[in-house]
Amino acid sequence: MTETGTATAGATAGEVPPELAALRSSIDNIDAALVHLLAERFKCTQRVGVLKAEQQLPAADPAREERQITRLRSLATSAGLDPVFAEKFLNFVIAEVIHHHQRIAEGG
Numbered sequence: 001m002t003e004t005g006t007a008t009a010g011a012t013a014g015e016v017p018p019e020l021a022a023l024r025s026s027i028d029n030i031d032a033a034l035v036h037l038l039a040e041r042f043k044c045t046q047r048v049g050v051l052k053a054e055q056q057l058p059a060a061d062p063a064r065e066e067r068q069i070t071r072l073r074s075l076a077t078s079a080g081l082d083p084v085f086a087e088k089f090l091n092f093v094i095a096e097v098i099h100h101h102q103r104i105a106e107g108g
Ligand SMILES: O=C(O)C(=O)C[C@]1(C(=O)O)C=C[C@@H](O)C=C1
Pocket: 045, 048, 049, 059, 060, 061, 062, 064, 065, 068, 093, 094, 097, 098, 101
């Protein structure tokens, strides 16, 4: 910051370098795709939650999760994504799904 409070390091408004703007545009598209993919996944798991509640199956299936984690870690490694991050992300999503399943089973 200068004495007048103007940012000196980094671009000021209207001066975003073209490459940064292009990368941000791709990031925005990817974020939109992720939201849509997650929405589709939650539509599926909502139906799974209803099926499990109807058939009195437990909300969580740890054996299934083990297989998903093994598979996702392998996919992540092949794709150049940190497998530790991939596992954390899947666990985060699954924890939310299990909460949804429990709410459905409780009639909520
Ligand atoms: O496959 C199931 O049984 C699900 O309920 C879905 C799901 C998932 O989100 O992938 C969620 C909870 C289970 O522990 C395992 C997997």
